[in-house]
Amino acid sequence: MDEKTSLRYELISAWCGPAFFITFIIFWVIIGHNLPNPSPALSAVDLAARYIENLGQIRLGFIISLITVVFYMPWTCVLTVQMWRIEGKAPVLSLLQLLGGALTVMVVSFSAMFWVVAAFRPERDPAITQMLTDTGWLCIDLQYACTTLQMVAAALVGLADKRAVPLFPRWVCYLTIWCGISFFPASLTGVLKTGPFAWNGALSYYIPYFCWLCWYTTASVYMIKDVRRRMSGASVPATSRGFVPGMSV
Amino acid sequence: MNTLLRNTNHRTWLLLVIATAATYWLREDAQLGAIAGFVTLAIAYAKGRLVVLDYMELRHAPRLWRSLLEGWLVAVTAIILLVYRYGLPEFGGGNVAG
Amino acid sequence: MNAITAVPDQAAPIAQRLPGDRDVWIFICAELLMFGAFFIAYIVNRASELAVFNDSQRTLDRTCGVINTLILISSSWAVVQALAAARSRRPQLISTYLGVAIALGVAFMLVKVFEYTAKFEAGLSMLTNTFYMFYFCLTMIHLMHVVAGTVILTVMWNKARAGGYDSGPLQGLETGASYWHMVDLLWIFLFALLYLLR
Numbered sequence: 001m002d003e004k005t006s007l008r009y010e011l012i013s014a015w016c017g018p019a020f021f022i023t024f025i026i027f028w029v030i031i032g033h034n035l036p037n038p039s040p041a042l043s044a045v046d047l048a049a050r051y052i053e054n055l056g057q058i059r060l061g062f063i064i065s066l067i068t069v070v071f072y073m074p075w076t077c078v079l080t081v082q083m084w085r086i087e088g089k090a091p092v093l094s095l096l097q098l099l100g101g102a103l104t105v106m107v108v109s110f111s112a113m114f115w116v117v118a119a120f121r122p123e124r125d126p127a128i129t130q131m132l133t134d135t136g137w138l139c140i141d142l143q144y145a146c147t148t149l150q151m152v153a154a155a156l157v158g159l160a161d162k163r164a165v166p167l168f169p170r171w172v173c174y175l176t177i178w179c180g181i182s183f184f185p186a187s188l189t190g191v192l193k194t195g196p197f198a199w200n201g202a203l204s205y206y207i208p209y210f211c212w213l214c215w216y217t218t219a220s221v222y223m224i225k226d227v228r229r230r231m232s233g234a235s236v237p238a239t240s241r242g243f244v245p246g247m248s249v
Numbered sequence: 250m251n252t253l254l255r256n257t258n259h260r261t262w263l264l265l266v267i268a269t270a271a272t273y274w275l276r277e278d279a280q281l282g283a284i285a286g287f288v289t290l291a292i293a294y295a296k297g298r299l300v301v302l303d304y305m306e307l308r309h310a311p312r313l314w315r316s317l318l319e320g321w322l323v324a325v326t327a328i329i330l331l332v333y334r335y336g337l338p339e340f341g342g343g344n345v346a347g
Numbered sequence: 348m349n350a351i352t353a354v355p356d357q358a359a360p361i362a363q364r365l366p367g368d369r370d371v372w373i374f375i376c377a378e379l380l381m382f383g384a385f386f387i388a389y390i391v392n393r394a395s396e397l398a399v400f401n402d403s404q405r406t407l408d409r410t411c412g413v414i415n416t417l418i419l420i421s422s423s424w425a426v427v428q429a430l431a432a433a434r435s436r437r438p439q440l441i442s443t444y445l446g447v448a449i450a451l452g453v454a455f456m457l458v459k460v461f462e463y464t465a466k467f468e469a470g471l472s473m474l475t476n477t478f479y480m481f482y483f484c485l486t487m488i489h490l491m492h493v494v495a496g497t498v499i500l501t502v503m504w505n506k507a508r509a510g511g512y513d514s515g516p517l518q519g520l521e522t523g524a525s526y527w528h529m530v531d532l533l534w535i536f537l538f539a540l541l542y543l544l545r
Contacts, residue, residue: 067504196388
């Protein structure tokens with residue numbers, strides 16, 4: 001593959017970042033009725049009623065989410081390549097980031113899949129619907145460590161980047177580590193059913209998920225910038241320029 | 250004792266220890282009631298400010314950084330104080346549902 | 348403001364200067380915001396369950412809280428002393444003071460373990476009530492910061508013993524110190540909220 005084509009695929013993959021972010025917000029958060037998300041303290045009957053009331057939207061939201069979540073994969077790949085270039089011969093952290101990103105996709109997928117299953121037979125015993133909902137939430141909230149590793153690996157490589165124009169500014173790297181750490185309270189969702197540390201609480205849901213998406217969009221911006229920089233360096237014709245707003249190379 | 254007071258580090262440490270002892274004593278004295286709560290928070294703020302200015306050496310830091318940390322202290326203390334005040338029984342606290 | 352920006356950093360010892368790595372300060376601010384959210388969540392929940400919080404608070408071991416406050420205050424002091432020793436180029440003192448700070452960090456953990464054990468033996472856990480949920484969650488998250496801070500101090504102690512701070516810039520030492528002071532600062536508020544405020 002010639003360099004121009006290769007760079008174009010890199011750019012498309014980097015733009016999968018914003019694509020993931022937007023589709024996640026629309027389908028997973030809004031249409032999937034996760035703002036606010038169901039409380040773990042909800043009784044089985046109330047929970048089943050919540051599914052029945054919003055059946056169409058919940059199904060649509062999570063089924064589409066299960067497709068659009070894969071936008072995370074090309075994005076992870078382009079980040080891997082960008083990190084690999086910094087790391088050189090033994091790309092341990094780049095590969096760790098790749099694994100972390102790939103498994104994040106599976107964690108997010110499986111939780112949404114459990115909710116799709118829960119919505120599949122709304123007439124069944126509410127206790128089973130409750131169990132599927134529990135499984136989905138605990139699946140996504142307790143398995144964040146894959147994502148934390150992905151983030152820490154990216155941050156460590158970013159900090160070791162000594163080029164004149166680094167992939168990520170240093171403050172982004174530190175913020176990345178902090179965002180990864182902010183997930184830790186989510187482990188308490190495995191025990192608590194009420195309060196700010198339950199899976200619908202500010203400290204286990206709103207703040208960690210905000211931090212995750214905050215890191216994700218910030219990283220996307222710098223990754224796109226990095227690809228654009230190399231594109232201009234590779235003297236690509238002007239046709240592929242101009243559709244990325246806010247770029248000054 | 251003189252060197253202890255002349256050295257900023259030692260003086261800050263001594264002030265922090267005295268402030269901690271004061272809050273401990275405040276709690277022992279149950280008669281003070283709600284005033285003890287306000288004083289406890291005021292002392293926590295003062296201790297936090299000592300840590301920020303002397304230990305973290307932000308007293309002579311660029312204004313942006315100093316005001317960021319001091320702003321955090323003021324904001325956190327103010328919110329706690331406000332909620333604490335309205336949570337007191339004489340303001341109808343404790344009966345709020347949920 | 349213009350006059351200030353015009354003065355170069357090296358102009359005077361008391362010139363406006365941020366100790367340590369500016370980017371780590373952004374990290375510290377983010378941590379403070381996170382704990383600020385914890386504190387506010389605590390005080391708001393407390394307002395709606397005043398009796399539960401006040402009764403449960405009485406069962407806390409306030410002496411342990413005070414000891415831990417004194418431990419962290421003193422540990423921070425030792426770190427400040429280590430930095431002062433490094434700045435006045437007294438290398439052997441740097442590792443001594445850092446050693447004191449590390450020992451105090453470990454002492455904090457031991458007191459916490461003792462406290463938790465006593466609570467568990469009394470049948471109290473984070474499921475007991477809202478107060479204990481906050482008590483265990485907040486102090487455990489803070490304890491993780493103490494562990495991380497102690498690891499950072501140990502790394503700096505190793506470097507100090509190898510002569511890493513005998514000459515050259517002290518930015519690394521200043522950065523680690525700032526993080527440790529933040530751990531201290533957060534505990535001051537946790538102590539006031541969990542153990543004292545009634």
